[in-house]
Amino acid sequence: MIQPAELVSFLSFLQKIQPLTPSALEAIYSLCSLIAVRKNQNLQEIGMRCKTIYFVKEGLARIFYLKGGNEVTEYFAFENDLIIRAESLFTGKPSLKAIQALEDTVFIGIPADQLFSLFDTFPQIERLFRKIIEQAYVHTVNRMETIQFHSAEERYAQLVEEKPNLIQRIPLKYIASYLGITQVSLSRIRASIR
Amino acid sequence: MIQPAELVSFLSFLQKIQPLTPSALEAIYSLCSLIAVRKNQNLQEIGMRCKTIYFVKEGLARIFYLKGGNEVTEYFAFENDLIIRAESLFTGKPSLKAIQALEDTVFIGIPADQLFSLFDTFPQIERLFRKIIEQAYVHTVNRMETIQFHSAEERYAQLVEEKPNLIQRIPLKYIASYLGITQVSLSRIRASIR
DNA sequence: CTGATTATTTAACATTTGTAAAAGGATAAG
DNA sequence: CTTATCCTTTTACAAATGTTAAATAATCAG
Numbered sequence: 001m002i003q004p005a006e007l008v009s010f011l012s013f014l015q016k017i018q019p020l021t022p023s024a025l026e027a028i029y030s031l032c033s034l035i036a037v038r039k040n041q042n043l044q045e046i047g048m049r050c051k052t053i054y055f056v057k058e059g060l061a062r063i064f065y066l067k068g069g070n071e072v073t074e075y076f077a078f079e080n081d082l083i084i085r086a087e088s089l090f091t092g093k094p095s096l097k098a099i100q101a102l103e104d105t106v107f108i109g110i111p112a113d114q115l116f117s118l119f120d121t122f123p124q125i126e127r128l129f130r131k132i133i134e135q136a137y138v139h140t141v142n143r144m145e146t147i148q149f150h151s152a153e154e155r156y157a158q159l160v161e162e163k164p165n166l167i168q169r170i171p172l173k174y175i176a177s178y179l180g181i182t183q184v185s186l187s188r189i190r191a192s193i194r
Numbered sequence: 195m196i197q198p199a200e201l202v203s204f205l206s207f208l209q210k211i212q213p214l215t216p217s218a219l220e221a222i223y224s225l226c227s228l229i230a231v232r233k234n235q236n237l238q239e240i241g242m243r244c245k246t247i248y249f250v251k252e253g254l255a256r257i258f259y260l261k262g263g264n265e266v267t268e269y270f271a272f273e274n275d276l277i278i279r280a281e282s283l284f285t286g287k288p289s290l291k292a293i294q295a296l297e298d299t300v301f302i303g304i305p306a307d308q309l310f311s312l313f314d315t316f317p318q319i320e321r322l323f324r325k326i327i328e329q330a331y332v333h334t335v336n337r338m339e340t341i342q343f344h345s346a347e348e349r350y351a352q353l354v355e356e357k358p359n360l361i362q363r364i365p366l367k368y369i370a371s372y373l374g375i376t377q378v379s380l381s382r383i384r385a386s387i388r
Numbered sequence: 389c390t391g392a393t394t395a396t397t398t399a400a401c402a403t404t405t406g407t408a409a410a411a412g413g414a415t416a417a418g
Numbered sequence: 419c420t421t422a423t424c425c426t427t428t429t430a431c432a433a434a435t436g437t438t439a440a441a442t443a444a445t446c447a448g
Contacts, residue, residue: 067343074339087335090328123317130324134284137331141281144338145268148374149261152405172426180342185405187427346435366396379435381397 007032010055010108013080017135018128027118028125031110037061037101044099050088052109056081059105060169064177065097073178076102076170078163082132083107102170152181153189201226204249204302207274211329212322221312222319225304231255231295238293244282246303250275253299254363258371259291267372270296270360276326277301296364346375347383 010032011025020028034057037043044050046065054061056077063075063085074097077083088095089112119126146155156179160167166175176186204226205219214222228251231237238244240259248255250271257269257279268291271277282289283306313320340349350373354361360369370380 072343074335086328087332090332119321120317123314123320126317126320126324127313130320130327133324133327133331134280137327137334138281138284140331140334140338141268144334144341147338148341149266171424182406183426184407184428188405191427365394376436377396378398378437382435385397 002032002034004029006034006057007108009057009080013055014128017131018124020124020128021122024118024122024124027122028110028115031114031118033109035107035109037105037107039101039104042098042100043105043107044085044095046096046098047094049092050085050095051112053089053112053115054083054099054110055108056083057106057108060102061105061107062100062102062170062174062178063097064100064174071174071177073174076163076166076174076178078166082136084136086133086136102174147180152179152185153192155179156186156189157193196226196228198223200228200251201302203251203274207249208322211325212318214318214322215316218312218316218318221316222304222309225308227303229301229303231299231301233295233298236292236294237299237301238279238289240290240292241288243286244279244289245306247283247306247309248277248293248304249302250277251300251302254296255299255301256294256296256364256368256372257291258294258368265368265371267368270357270364270368270372272357272360276330278330280327280330296368341374346373346379347386349373350380350383351387 007029011029014020014028015025035043035054037059043054043061044052054077056079058079060079061077061083062073063077063083064071064073066072075083083099085095085097085099087093088097115125115129119129146158150158156175159175159179172186173183176183179186181189201223205223208214208222209219229237229248231253237248237255238246248271250273252273254273255271255277256267257271257277258265258267260266269277277293279289279291279293281287281291309319309323313323340352344352350369353369353373366380367377370377373380375383
């Protein structure tokens, strides 16, 4: 049985987005499970249908996929970040993307179908979820702008500024593909900054 | 007074995403207005807060913004496409983006605050809107992947395949910035394809 | 139709980024 | 400690894209 204390950070994360009544909170609480994944292990493999919404309770993870034999990092999730493979969850297709723990990581998982079936009983939960997607959408639009119209050097500088600890915690090669460049190119950029 | 026939395409567009009861449809219907904009005129200027959700009934439009004095096209909307400046609508900040008609265009507009206030009475409308955002989100994630990991030539080829008539209807310079490259570069790509 | 304006292409050159291979550092297992 | 492995940097060269300017081509207003 999960101790309520284990979920405090997650539930308060949700409450900040959309206040929830005790019964709605309880309904979400009852769907949560904890999953511990060791460093460099995959929580979800490529090719599985994504049916779970994850939240990083402790640790660090990434979503990545394969492109011409190379791993491409799409997203990093730190403590208190959601991690959702939207392109599978919302389309029902198998995901081409994997979720990997980059440190020993504890995830909170919620089965998506069970969560979605709460929507009819608790419109406030559907509202919560709508707001989460809105935020993710705005974030993605802004990220696209950054990728499309800034140089790799600017993108790196911006990333370092936004998430300084990312550089310490994540191998360079993962950061490079997240920025849309090669590892060699990123190394060159770092050399030119010094 | 708007004739119901004028809104058939829009309402059936919505119904395909989420079936709606007659009273919910009527509620949406009563919020709609028609806006005709001449070619090359702006429906919304840069700097305004975005408080309206638009749908292209006839014609063609784009969202663009300024980057170092140059116009950058973010999105093209054809007949029966929604056009929403999400980054302003969902954050309340003034939009840095303009909406411009690229042909004589008729928009259907819905005031966002009035639409959102229907959510409490009609959870199905909130659901409709959630699904719309989900679709937009998935679309944007896929587009980002395309931009980040395909060459400009591949991106152009893909665009031509997906929307062949886009090439005929839209000036090259707008397409170039949509693809994230310069006009000169796109012209070169076209020459190399022939 | 004509001139003016705008859109597109071409050319020459600079810069950025990619590719492949090797060298240097860091880390983990025995 | 030593070796093996993995990560990062460096080097040399190739390819892609940007920049600037000029040359065509297309479009629009009178």
